[in-house]
Amino acid sequence: MRRFALIAAVAATLPLSGCLGDVMEVLCETTPDSDHCYQAAAVQQAEPETCDKIEGKDFTVSNPPRDKCFLQIAQNTGDPSACDGVEGGFMSYSKEECLEGAFRNHSVEDCASADDPAKCRNAWGAAGKGCGDGWTWDRQKGVCDVPKDEPTETENPFENDKVKEDLKSIGDVGTSGYMQLLDWDIEHETDPDRLAGLQNYKEFLESSSGTLEDLSTTFDRLQELKKLFIDSYDPKDSIENMSAKDILSKGAFDRMKDRIFGEDPPTARSQAEDALTVYEKMLEQQKDNDFMQQGRLGRVSETLIGQAKDKVTGDLKESVEDIAKTVAGDAFAVVGIVDHALSSFQEAAQKEMFVGLAAAYNRQRDSLVQAHPDWSAEQLHAATVAGVKANPYEDVPNAGFVKFGNILENGDCKDAGSNPLCIDNRVFWTAMDKTYVFAQKSR
């Protein structure tokens, strides 16, 4: 009879559509082992406050079930702030173990789903693990904050009025005081990407003042140029900020099918194909980035020179673009090989080699992770890339994949000419790294 009542009680609570953890917490008040019951309820709800109800009756010096409760919540959610309640002690878990569990197989971006995202980010930032994209660690306040656009000296209307009068040509830039205002901006810039843009802009002006000394210009044109250089270093669209999770996430129907029937365990081939899917999406983003960079390079010369189309103007524009490319490196570089890289691996006959290369990356990284568990993700990635490139023809025999040595021999697609077996090194290894990290977190 009691058994039937328990079954009926459980069945009756199912239509509540509430959280399982809430239901479990209600039952904990009547169960004999309330400590472990509250522990399960707290972990299921991911609520550290419920862990405080664990009394630890069987322990005197410490409270291991309570500390384990915080540890498990941190491990499941990647929220280090859950470790704040850990007291540690004899036979119990320490705060360091709790924090290590929070950081393992998680990233600061997991804070987006935390109950208190700000507190979670601050805990990541305080541990020196960064605050995530779009956030910076404010050392003075000890919190993660959105970087604010501080006013610059070159935008100070009182200062630039003095400079405007003296500025007539590129050659006047150094003497008019504009460079001093720019130096002030550089000295006070904290965002590393904006700083790179400002520094390269300054170098561009210094190079131009020698070559294009008599070219007339105005203060406003120089401000436009400055903005172009800063935008070229804006990491917003960079493939480094693309998430493998967004690219590989399944639709609602596939997720429901996996939840009901179970997911097939990943195979070496499926993981390699996932990596190539990420590579393909990143190549498409890189194509858009290259197109935008090309537009910006053209705008640099048009801002300085104007839009006239005579020979003199054309020569001047070419000089300006050469200086910009020399100074700013990749920011204005347009390699134009993305189309070639995209088409090269989509051909079915060639795709097997790329699958083999991606599978080799995953295999080598797995063995490096086992051999060096203390290495950081960056160290592991660098060693894996070096290892794959060093011994392409000595890959594990009979692994079921086509050998990929030809792809690495052909080098980057920009050097491979019309040979289809090539990769875009800028993008390929980034895609492999991000997919590997995503696959580890999904396991």
Place this chain on the structure above:
Amino acid sequence: MRRFLASAWFPVIACLTLLLGTLGATLWLPPMPGNEAISAGGPEMEKVVTIGTWVLGPVAALVSFCIIAVFNGIRRLLRVRQVGLLHPIVIVVGLGPWLAAGWQLVMVEPRFTPAALVIIDVFGRPLLVGSLLAAALTLILSLGLLLPTKR
């Protein structure tokens, strides 16, 4: 078709589908970690869960039938005549709690604890499959409402 949609057979068939769908899913869905975790709770827990899986379908069907009967009773008290149109709506309302519970358990609830794994995999999945089948059957049969009436 319209006579059938207006008759008591419609909710009966919907509830039978819920019952059979839930039972069938219990028997034939591939095992997941929650199914394997049952034995970790001991023989007593194993017996309770086994009985629960057999009882889930009939209990869900019976409760749904009662909800549908209550709403149909209210409809008759209020003398609302649009039976053919309202019947499918009332049936979906009757299946709603199980659909919501199954969805919440399978698609939303995190799988953090062994107890959650058991509840989600052993009870949540069959409930979601059974209620989805019953709701789909209701919607498909309701397409008969779109057929032209003979005058």
